[in-house]
Amino acid sequence: MKHSTYLTCxxxxxxxxxxxxxxxxETLRLLTWGNYAPETVIAKFEEETGHTVEVTLSNNExxxxxxxxxxxxxxxLAQPSQDRITxxxxxxxxxxxxxxxxxxxxxFIPSMLAATKGNTxxxxxxxxxxxxxxxSGLVVNTAEAPDVTDYTDLCDDAVAGKVSYRLKRPxxxxxxxxxxxxxxxxxxxxxxxxxxxxxxxxxxxxxKPNVKAYWGGGDELMNLVRSGEVVASMAWDTGGWKLNADxxxxxxxxxxxxxxxxxxxxxxxxxxxxDAAAYDWINFVMQPEIAAMITDTAGNFTASKGADEYVSxxxxxxxxxxxxxxxxxxxxxxxxxxxxxxxIEGGILDRVKAAQ
Amino acid sequence: xxxxxRLGFVLLIAPLxxxxxxxxxxxxxxxxxxxxxxxxxxxxxxxSMANYRTFLDEPLYLWTFLRTAxxxxxxxxxxxxxxxxxxxxxxxIARGRVQSALFLLCLVPFWVSELVRTFGWMILLRETGxxxxxxxxxxxxxxxxxxxxNDAAMMVGLVYTSMLFMVVPLVTTLESxxxxxxxxxxxxGGSGPSVLREIIIPHAVPGIVAGSIVxxxxxxxxxxxxxxxxxxxxxxxxxxxxxxxxxxxxWELGAAFGFLLLVLSSVIVWAMxxxxxxxxxxxxxxx
Numbered sequence: 001m002k003h004s005t006y007l008t009c010x011x012x013x014x015x016x017x018x019x020x021x022x023x024x025x026e027t028l029r030l031l032t033w034g035n036y037a038p039e040t041v042i043a044k045f046e047e048e049t050g051h052t053v054e055v056t057l058s059n060n061e062x063x064x065x066x067x068x069x070x071x072x073x074x075x076x077l078a079q080p081s082q083d084r085i086t087x088x089x090x091x092x093x094x095x096x097x098x099x100x101x102x103x104x105x106x107x108f109i110p111s112m113l114a115a116t117k118g119n120t121x122x123x124x125x126x127x128x129x130x131x132x133x134x135x136s137g138l139v140v141n142t143a144e145a146p147d148v149t150d151y152t153d154l155c156d157d158a159v160a161g162k163v164s165y166r167l168k169r170p171x172x173x174x175x176x177x178x179x180x181x182x183x184x185x186x187x188x189x190x191x192x193x194x195x196x197x198x199x200x201x202x203x204x205x206x207x208k209p210n211v212k213a214y215w216g217g218g219d220e221l222m223n224l225v226r227s228g229e230v231v232a233s234m235a236w237d238t239g240g241w242k243l244n245a246d247x248x249x250x251x252x253x254x255x256x257x258x259x260x261x262x263x264x265x266x267x268x269x270x271x272x273x274x275d276a277a278a279y280d281w282i283n284f285v286m287q288p289e290i291a292a293m294i295t296d297t298a299g300n301f302t303a304s305k306g307a308d309e310y311v312s313x314x315x316x317x318x319x320x321x322x323x324x325x326x327x328x329x330x331x332x333x334x335x336x337x338x339x340x341x342x343x344i345e346g347g348i349l350d351r352v353k354a355a356q
Numbered sequence: 357x358x359x360x361x362r363l364g365f366v367l368l369i370a371p372l373x374x375x376x377x378x379x380x381x382x383x384x385x386x387x388x389x390x391x392x393x394x395x396x397x398x399x400x401x402x403x404s405m406a407n408y409r410t411f412l413d414e415p416l417y418l419w420t421f422l423r424t425a426x427x428x429x430x431x432x433x434x435x436x437x438x439x440x441x442x443x444x445x446x447x448x449i450a451r452g453r454v455q456s457a458l459f460l461l462c463l464v465p466f467w468v469s470e471l472v473r474t475f476g477w478m479i480l481l482r483e484t485g486x487x488x489x490x491x492x493x494x495x496x497x498x499x500x501x502x503x504x505x506n507d508a509a510m511m512v513g514l515v516y517t518s519m520l521f522m523v524v525p526l527v528t529t530l531e532s533x534x535x536x537x538x539x540x541x542x543x544x545g546g547s548g549p550s551v552l553r554e555i556i557i558p559h560a561v562p563g564i565v566a567g568s569i570v571x572x573x574x575x576x577x578x579x580x581x582x583x584x585x586x587x588x589x590x591x592x593x594x595x596x597x598x599x600x601x602x603x604x605x606x607w608e609l610g611a612a613f614g615f616l617l618l619v620l621s622s623v624i625v626w627a628m629x630x631x632x633x634x635x636x637x638x639x640x641x642x643x
Contacts, residue, residue, distance in 0.1 A: 065602045088605070090398050168603070213505050213587045227484040339398055346604040347414075354416045354591055 026051040028277040031063055031078040033264065035298035036132060037285075045284050051277040060084050067094040072270025077278040082263045083334035085120040085128050091339045095267045097125035102279040107286040112303040116263055119336050128265035129282065130303035132294070135259035135331055136170050137322075138232060139221075139240040143249040145231040150256040151178035154232055155207035164224055165234035167214045167349050169342070170260055174234060175200045177257040177332060184335050194344050201348040205355040214353075225250060238299030241318040251318070254327035261331040263303070391611035407612035417596065417613075424593040425620055427507070428575040431514040435522045435571050436564065438515065443526035443563075444556070448535070462523050470517060474584050477513050478504060481585075505587020513581040518574045522567040529563030530556070565634045569625055576621050593617055 026049075030037055034057050042053045056075065058066065063080050067073075072094035080088075089095050105113060112130045120128035140148045145159050151174040154163040165171045176183040176196050186192040212230055215221040218239055224230040225243055237259070240252025266282050268275060284290060291302040292310030299315065301308070308316070394406040411417050446458045465473055480486045481503040488501045503509060533556065541551040557564075582592035593613065600610030629636060 061603045061605075064605065068605070068607075091605075092399070208588065211588055212502075216583070227482070229483045340395075342604045343606060346599065346606070350414075350416055350596070350599075353588070354419065356589070 026274055026277045028053045028077060028274050028281055029056070029075045029272075030054065030281070031056050031058055031066065031075040031269075033057065033059065033079060033132075033298075036079060036264070036294060038293060038297040041285065041290055041293055044290070045281065049277070049280050049284070051274075051280060053281070064088050064092075064094070067269050068092050070271070072096070072272075074271075075269045076272040076274040077281060078267050078269055079131060079264050080128075080267060081334065082116050082119045082128055082130065082265045083337045085265065085267060086122050086336040087339040087341075089122050089127055094270050095127045096270050096272070097127055098129060098266075098268060099275075099279075100126060100129075102275075103129060104283050104286070107283070107288075107304055109303050109305050112263065115333070116265055116303075120265065120267075128267045130263045131266055131282075131285070132298060132300045132302050133261065133263040134300035135237050135254070135261045136174070136235065137237065137240075137255045137259035138253045139225060139235040139243065139250065140253045141225070141228075141231040141247075141250045142253075144228075148232040149253065151175050151234065152203070154234070155203070155210050157210075159232050160210050161212055162229070162231045163210055163233060164212055164215050164221065164230045166216070167353055169345050171204070171234055172197060172200050172345055172348065173332075173334075174255065174257065174260055175203055177260075178255065179203060184332065187335060187338055187341065190340070190344065193341065197344055197348045201352055204352045208352065208355055237319075237322060240322065241299055241315065244318055245314075252322040254323055254330070258330040258332040259323075259327065261333040263333075387611040387614055390607055391615050393608050395608065401608075407609045408616075410609060411612060411616060420591045420593055420596055421616065421620065423591060424576060425624065427511070427514075427592075428572055429624070431511060431518070431575040432568050432572045434511065435515050435518055436568060439519055439522035439526060439567065440560075440564075442519075443523050443530055446523070447527045447530035448533075448538075459523075459527070462520050465516070466520055470580055473517065474513060474581055477509070477516070477585060481509055481512075504585065506589070507586065510582050510586040510590055513585040514575050514578060517578065517581055518571040521570040521574060525563040525566040525570070526560060529560050533559045561632060562634065565629065565632050568628065572624065572628075573621060576617070 028051050030053055032055060037053065037055050042055070046052055060080050063078050064084060067075065067078065068088070071092075078095075085095065108130065112133065116128055116130040117126045120126060138148060138151070138154075145162070147153060147156065147158060151171075153159075154165065173183050176199075179199065181196050181199070183193065183196050186196055213224065215224060215233065218236070221230075221233060221235055221239060222243065225233060226246065235252070237252045240250065243250040244252070266278075268278055272278060285294060286302070286304045288304055288306040289310055291304030291307035295301055295307065295311050295315070301311070301319070391407055392403055392405065393401045394404040396402050411421075442462070446455055446462075450458050478485070482488070483500045483502040483504070485504075487503060488497075491497045491501060492499070537555060537559075538551060541555045546554065577594060579592070579594040579598060582590050583595055586592065594617070597610050597613045597617070600606045600613060604610075
């Protein structure tokens, strides 16, 4: 209630801000994740191109909600994950197609570019190009919970009261894989998907006494693990690597069922007003040296070809320790989420949350 | 002259009208229309009551709705019980600088944002937190104690967050009570409890009601405190609204929930006013 009023206010405010802006100003309003646009990179970009950059930090759901509230206005470039593009585009029409001739495709890792293009195509038009990729899996204190190697191990008695995960879709998907099912294969079959999710929901309800708290934000999780209150949790790979720097016992473990792979992209909001600056930004940050700077702050690798060479050795070592070659092959990449799937998952998550 | 006053009146009322229409009426009409819509296919919508039916059919939503209402009422009652003696002390017993100092102390927590205040409680109550550490150091417990992530922690947070809004109207009404009347009560043979019951509380009713309404509304609409302190079992209706809007992209159901919350709070406030024999005009005017 409060929130929706806020959304409308925000829409009205951004609307009036846009009006007072001179048309010629090349201000890039970037809607992105924390650490994807570090200060140093922005300064360099502004110096080189003369554009100015305004950054708004967000996450997948909020990005889509924000763009939906304004019909795709208020921002010139956004970075949702590649699986969250076709669904919202078909449903709400909040993006515009990317003019690939404006993008230097040679800077991208070809396989990743091709996959993202394929996953973000609606009616023959490409809506996204890849930027940063990573995985989610398990963050484990290997000294205290050496036996946690898969999502479902979080429900073991050995770690009772000392585990955490999010009540969000990655948890449902991860548990489904660990229980021997393939949720991605059932994406387009609502009944089959509901059946899988119901089984996962039961498992999560059984598992609930084991959970100390469901974490919401990355910092909350960091606190829980760093203080030792939680010894195993579902988390992003970078979270595990950051904790590893403080405490060598804690690290990211790619689960046996497979880590879940995501790619955050660049998309143009439907009512963006600085497309030229947006294309400049994409081409700028995909240069190997710049991409490596982003990897160093965000902790995740990018789709920029040749950027690995510039990345710090420590980060590379952590990556290789968590991902032996067979674990890389086992990564489950998120396919595009069909519209309406969230409602099925939402019902299950609500039920888990309500269970006593 | 007459035209002049008219213009003045229009100009004076314009900000209020703009505020009401732009920020309250229009969004609510929009929400109402949204809540009566059902998604039938990709990008297609039809008018229906489906969202309200979903609410009634799913016991979880109904249960959360009731739980939120009961907990908010409970939080209001606890705030009143703690706030009343505090206000009485500030209004009637403390004098001069002590009085302003005490009042200021009630205000101090509100100089930082709600988020920081809630984090403060998390630092105190968590397993590796201050209180748990102190208890272990004193030898009262063997191991770490977890005090976070339950309804009690949530209640503490809610009461703490809304204390000021109870104390302010109470202090104002209690200050308006002539000390002579209390003395007269004692002179006529009244005891402490009977003076409280017959003189002080009846006089303070408008303040009590005003404070209770504000605290109740704040608790019912609170999002941060229940989410952060309540942990895995916390269920708060605003949380459901947030997740429908932001996580599920289901604005239609979210809007219906929003409306139900509006109805719930209006009904409870109305019932509270009826029970105490007050009118909104009287309480808000005197507080």
